[in-house]
Amino acid sequence: MALNRIKQGWSNRRARRRFVEGVLFASPWLIGFLAFTLYPTAASFYYSFTKYSMPLPPVWRGLENYIRLFTQDRYIPQILGNTFYLTLLGIPVQLVFALFCAILLNLNIRGQAIWRTIFVLPSLMPVVATTLLWIWILNPQFGIVNNILQSFGIRGPLWFASPQWSKPSIILMQMWGVGSTTIIYLAGLQGVPQELYESAELDGAGLWQKFLHVTLPMISPVTLFNLVTGVIWSLQYFTQAFIASEGLTSTAPGAPQGSLLFYGIYLYYQAFVYLRMGYAAALAWILFIITMIVTVIIMRGLRRWTYYEISGRG
């Protein structure tokens, strides 16, 4: 169809001119697409079948990288475990807390603008700075949190220094930075028509029932959006954990004991520390595939959930 339209276009001088102009205006992206997306995507697919130790040229090895990834690499189970911990526990915790904060911001109370500012601010701040701040706050010995716990007679955990507590520490830090998700939820809440609440009240619904049967279904598209972007983000998660594990004296990646070895971090080490570009490319493609599978599962699952809620209510 497009081809026909091009043919028609060429017969007409003005249309030809428009075509040239369209291409010219789009040319930054056309060049960028070829140089920074299409070629690199194809190249990384090719590299994933090679052994590529950076200064040396790539050598074709067939499926070797993928076989190693699925059967021999002893780090993979741990990395997937850590990453899915974030995806399956961290993201739901973030979303629930963000929704809770959004509901608070949507209450009919004074000073909403101030509360909103307080809630959102951390999410836009430099992540290296805020991570170092949290490492200090959660310092096992001198950190303020453990000292406050101490004053109640509780012996605080080792937080980032402990393999059991390092991921909960990350989740705590992420709850602090959840402000932008809160704002997206707030917009969703403000979009729920008041009449729905009023008619629910006439039916005798209490606060909790209104939340369950009006608010949650009405904002389910927002939840779907936040969930998908959150999950994609968690699969590519990097900076906070990189800084947190580097801050420890141990130089092993993902310290303590690999408990902060997430997919993005392992990929970074393979590519830029060990310079195994072929293997890193294979890791990247598996990440791509995992991302797509998880996104499709969420879209399918939540669409059904949203549908039932709406039809059930009617």
Add this chain to the structure above:
Amino acid sequence: MTDKTNVRKRPRIRKKVVKAFYYTIVLLVSAFYLFPWVWLLLTSVKTPQQIVEVPPTWIPKPVMWSNYVSAVTAIRFFLYLRNTMIISVVNVIGTLISCSLVAYSLSHIDWPLREPLFAVILSTMMVPFQVTMIPLYIIFTKLGWVNTMYPLTVPAFFGSAFFIFLLRQFFLTIPRELTDAARLDGCSSFGIYWRIVMPLAKPALATLIAFTFIWTYNDFQGPLIYLIDSKLWTLALGLRGFANQYGDVTTFMGAMMAAATLYTLPMIILFFVAQRTLIQGIVTTGFR
């Protein structure tokens, strides 16, 4: 959800109790959000002795303003600030020019491949950046660009799918009658883009500018991969360097928190200056 509950004429006192309860919870959550900032500022002016005191002192005495001097001398703070600003500003300029041109082509020029092209642009957003990261690093190595600012700035001039999408949606709301009238008056396409579409798109352009700046200013992984020589480091790398060098030494914590404060300060200022744009931008872009 709201205080519409008084429809059922509940007693006044009960309403007041509910209100007080709401305020208590909001204050508690606010304390959670504010406390780290308070602790950041307090630590940044503490003496080394006070930092390791157990139980900790709350109010620093004396106030160690000199931590801020140590912060900018222990690492080359102003050099890193300059590098960060260069990379951020160039990114903003590049993204602004390239994305607005492409979005104009996709919204106000009728040409046959425009819709398929838009579909391709959207589909590139699905590819995780780790997939292209490795070949790009290899390309930049071959160009001799590793350990320069080029890999972190040049790509901005070739558009980003996300902002092209954002601008295109906004440009489409500009009435075609307006641009058609200008065309009839003999205005060139570039003239329409520059004199009509761009001035009318200021809110969307402000969103692009603010978020591109924030992303670049805060970015860590990009500089980590490409900037090896410490003369080229950004503040994100500089602060990480600080932590690696002195992070275990708690006596340096005051200076490190001072450096973190100085690094954060421009973002806080930007946040208060552009708060409306940012909050609106989060809602329209879904940026997290």
